Amino acid sequence: MRTSTIRRASLALTATAALGAAAMTGFAATSQATKPPATRTVTAPAGEKLRYSATRLKAPAGRVTLKMINRDDIAHNIAVRGKKLAKPRIGRIVGMGKISKVTATLPAGTYTYYCSVFGHESSGMRGTLTVKA
Ligand SMILES: [Cu+2]
Structure with missing residues (x-):
């Protein structure tokens, strides 16, 4: 026992x-x-509009992938920056029919996603990503 x-x-x-x-x-x-990271997708529409299909995105805190499908005949990419990111994450610049993406671990906060090709962001190719815990 x-x-x-x-x-x-x-x-x-x-x-x-x-x-x-x-x-x-x-x-x-x-x-x-x-x-898997939370994935949010925008397109760069045809017609050299220098805009993304969405100017506002939301995602949960954690790993987030931003994806940009380029339907335009000029090259674009997607990048993300914010106070809570030590440095911007910049996706590959791609031509028509290709996808550019970035993945980052994002705490709750407000971020800007943008095209880093010279002159595109200042023409309006950007948006606000809101990340919530
Ligand atoms: Cu662009």
Whole structure:
């Protein structure tokens, strides 16, 4: 009786230790990293309008991907900046039919997404991304 109680206690300890080890080796961090980012998509419409299809986007805090489908016959990209980003994230500049994208881990806050091709943002190719916790 006494021996079996000790054995059971020892098994419980082993299981607890195993769970603790899993947590400490970053199991939680791994599952968060593999969670797909929230994706928001805009297009650059044909006709050299120097606008995106949306000037406002919303996303939950965490990993966010911004995607721009270029339907225009001039090259564009998508980039994102904000006070809570140490530096802007800038997607590849792409031609018609191609996709430019950026992924960043964004805390709650307000960000600007924009085309970094010279003169495009100042012509209106930008929008506001609101990230909420
Ligand atoms: Cu552009």
